[in-house]
Amino acid sequence: MEIELNKTAPDFTILDWQEKEFTLSSYRGQKNIFLVFNRGFV
Numbered sequence: 169m170e171i172e173l174n175k176t177a178p179d180f181t182i183l184d185w186q187e188k189e190f191t192l193s194s195y196r197g198q199k200n201i202f203l204v205f206n207r208g209f210v
Contacts, residue, residue: 181191
């Protein structure tokens with residue numbers, strides 16, 4: 169999926185490192201959101 173700069177990101181829900189749900193839309197209206205997706209170590 170390609171995402172353009174200065175466009176609204178698609179909403180999604182994932183589990184964080186504590187297995188709690190994180191939904192992007194719950195942060196709507198905040199100035200900046202910084203996400204890091206780490207594949208982990210195998």
